[in-house]
Amino acid sequence: MAKKLNERDTENIVRQHFQKDKLFKNITFEEQSSKNPRITKLLKNASKNGSGIGKPEFLISIDDEKDLLIVVECKADILKHESKNRDEFADFAVDGVLLYSSYLSKEYNVLSLAVSGVEKDNIKVSYFLQKTGLSDVEQIFGNRLLPLDDILAGFKQDEARKNEKYKELLEYSQILNEQLHKLKIKEDKRSLLVSGVLIALDNKNFYRDYAGISSNKILSSTLVGTIKEQLKTEDLQGDKIDRLMENYNFIATHPSLTKLQKSKELKTLRELTNDIDENINGYVRTYKYYDVLGQFYIEFLRYSNSDKGLGIVLTPPHITDFFTDIVDIKTDDVVLDNCTGTGGFLVSAMKNMIDKCNGDSSQENSIKQHQLYGIEYQPEMYPLAVSNMFLHGDGKSNILSGSCFDEDIIKTIKTKKPTVGFLNPPYKSDKSDVEEFEFVLNNLECLEKKSLCVAIIPMSCALAQKGERLRLKEKLLSKHTLKAVFSMPNELFKNSKVGVVTCIMVFEARIPQPKNKKTFFGYFKDDGFFNKKTKGRFDYDNKWINIKDTWLGLYFNNEEKVGFSKTKKVTAKDEWCAEAYMETDYSTLTQDDFQKVLNDFVAFGVIYES
Template sequence: MAKKEAQTDIWVHELLKSAQITLSYQGSDISDLDKALKTASKADTGKVGKPEFIGVVKDFVLVIENKAETSQHASRDKDGNLLEDTASKQAYALNGALHYARHIIKHTSYRKVFAIGVSGDEKRHLITPIFIDDSLYSRELPNVETFVSFNEANIDYYYHREVLKETSAEEKTTAEILKDAKTLHEMLWKGGLTNQGKPLVVSGILLALREESFKGFSVDDLTGDTIKSDGQKIYDAIKANLMRADVSPETKRDKILAKFAVIRDTPKINYKDPKTQRTLLREYTEFLRTSIHGSIRYAQSADDYLGMFYGEFMSYSGEDGQSLGIILTPKHITELFCDLISLKPTDRVLDPCCGTAGFLIAAMHSMLKQTDDEVEQRAIRKKRLMGIELQDYMFTIATTNMILRGDGKSNLHNFDFLAEPASKIQKDMPCTVGMMNPPYSQGSKEDPDKYEIAFTEHLLDSLCEDARAVVIIPQSAVTGKTTKEKEIKKNILKKHTLEGVITLNTNTFYGVGTNPCIAIFTAHVPHPPQKKCKFINFEDDGFVVAKHVGLVDNGTATDRKQHLLDVWHGRTESESKFCVETTIEAEDEWLHSFYYFNDEIPSEEDFRKTMADYLTFQFNMITHGRGYLFDNEK
């Protein structure tokens, strides 16, 4: 047992190292903690106590107790409370960790302690945190897979979210943006604008407001003049800003301007109300300037703010974009894409169905964070982000989105990705990374080229050799429900390599009713027959649905994501209920649920419980005259 416990200690040490946390082993070099441990014996003898790991992160103490077997994780009474007798504290990880935490609170100046019980090994384990404060009140928190939530960068957020149950700053920002979107939608509705026109008016005004710093535009200029309307003034400011942003060629700039003509040519929003002496355009501009333009720092964020507005406008209009197959991708997924394929500053990224440019924004944010070289950063903005969008109004929104972030814009294109030969895209836009959320539910037996898996094949064909591709598609796309989809899956494996598929939270696209998954490929490398792919069940991703806000982090998302990335990149093992590694066939359903079988060895406690349940059932049957059910002869 001592050898197995030593192996657990080594594994926990590696977990801490991976999370960038430094703790002392079986002692402490912090005088306050060292003094307390000299009387912290779990036997309550007043002698020395030696937790496996202990230390301080910011103003929190972390104390960890390990046991080699998950059966030694926790000892509880019939009500589920942790027992505090000597035997329980000595034999069980969580009970021991709680003992040390309370002792530290009593005998040191530290007021906040996370006691963490760890049992098992890298593949099968339990990691349970408990928070204890100076009142000796303890709160058991949900199990975690890593210690990343407790490092210096994350521990305050974890404390406020999990212990204090406070709304995160990010969630407040999202809620405020959605509240503004609702207010703005009601204002836009008064102008009689179409669903497509609403986000165009918003994005156009935001572009015009950029001209304020160049003295080329002012809200005070919007006087409702009948000779030069407010819409014309905003339109002129948009044109100036597009030229200042160096959007080229001229044909592209003209195409974008044509979509913004809705601002100039819609009479109702240019009409000056006799009572207020203001146009609706002036009201929109004032609202955006006060509520949005001055408060959103586009360049420093991976958030797709215009995408949020677009989604909200569609929902308030009784639509969600699904008639066109448009499903906007949440920020935590666009960021996850970058991490799954280890995006580098030197990569060239293609999104052939870019929508409002969510993936390109996340990619740019990730790439820029990895380098301080201004020449490299300029190259990222101008040469390494490429997007294609079929819908011209979405293309305009995407272009605006990138302009607001200081992007080069020269690599966004408005054409039909599927209609363009893969060889031409590969030549004109040679890319090492592909990211895509294709239109959903547009394919049929009559039009099989619009199946999501067909979009995926065309993306793979369009990338450079050895490029990485990551797509988010419905689970049905990788099961091959039609003959044509099965053929496409075979073709993909003939030319490209499937690395794995990750099953996602069913609420990822909240309100849409799509069960998504992420599929990762290597392009132009035929799939080796003995290649082992990873199939992961990531339904428990730490995100839940919050009323009036949508999908939010419940406090465990950082931990869940870190565990996913550790497993995906081969840094840690996991149970088969989370990840299955296996060879595949084209005919298989490329999902974790297809390959998973329960290989977990039941614990002695599980065995005893099952036997007790069976004997209780047998006794009940016999007492009710049905003992014949257990008669082997009959």
């Protein structure tokens, strides 16, 4: 006879979790009722049975956050976590806690916590945030009990904590990569698996039920079916869905995902799904509009040569965010990325545009549905771009599959009247490859007059003084204005195992370069990031925010500063880089600086001779 589950066991797990928290002394932890008359009044008619006083398992008030209230509801049976319509208040944890939230949110920001299960290592956890006076409920965090520090940081979007969580995300990407390697999932399929699981988890029925599916074969088939169901709801019709599903169908047939694993070291699909929900979904829900798939793609292909022949070099997220600051992006801008990759530039644009909406939901919807456009040629990248935008609530049909040089695609994009262009084009690895400047010209051709285009390309393009690249530089200046060039850190793409030295170019579309126009050149070689052997290149000392502000201040004010920036009139035959014109502040040089230059010179020779 099966042991009867006891809800008190679930309550003990939650109680002990908070009692051990280092901030426990700074909170008021109450059970079933509150001594706060304000809370008591709000719960007066909140009974789960329809009449009477509401009695949540726990009510948590935090001393320094008077307007935030945490309410907790527990269930012993993990299958009683959440009902289909969230309207069975007495029987399901999520349903009950959201009922309490609907009453308490009249005067508080309410963080609802639903917990089910009686085994500490096998519980289901859901967090929801309902802000004061609003009916909308937003699911945040992942599937685990969090320290109060993390809850508060997520609630307040603390930048330092965000960096800490990002480091943890990168560490998990390495762990997941090793797990998928053991399962013999090919490198180019790993990001697709992650994106597919995230899409499926966005479906309420799948999220509620997957933990109860014991058969790997049934779960894998259900997962693929859910992906297709989700894509159908997002304005993706006909052959576009079929083409996308061709990339995801392997999940239902791969032996490692459909069969029972004999070794405990090998993760089952259910365990992988749970881990992805806990580690990736938790981050995405807390820190919105972030190109997580791009970062996992970089990690999964880090030791593979499968994308280097294609010239694919994904832009680090702090640089995609920097692009939006360079153009001072507005809520009414229409953004084009004609070399979309995983969609990092579009995700950053979405984030910064929505941040400026001040909660205007109609404006936010317009941005997601009508103001972000991408073009992606590579068939293995296209589903990642589409799924990335799906996960951030975009309209999906705005990512076009095909060549950005296709006349029909150009015509389609021009009808959208883009006002901002971003791109990181494929980098040439063979003489027959398309020149990077051709992609820049293509982007500029699609933009409205006086729009800004920002591109990150190899420094060798900027230095060109002969041949095809010189011809393209002449063409650029005959049609457009070169506003600025920023020399980027030499190791910017270290995490992608790519040694190319790059620069950022800023153009104003459809205004030929004036004869007396001075271009701003920035020597922006230190972004505060540095490399750690096993963890990669990251802003470990939280310097980037201040450095970025300095760079932007120099650029926007067209300011010359010794060692950092210079303004100069240039032609196509000139070198487009700060190093060619900048004065050196010799008073600041040290022996270490000389050693660094020598090291960089040797590294440059190794990279470009290999």
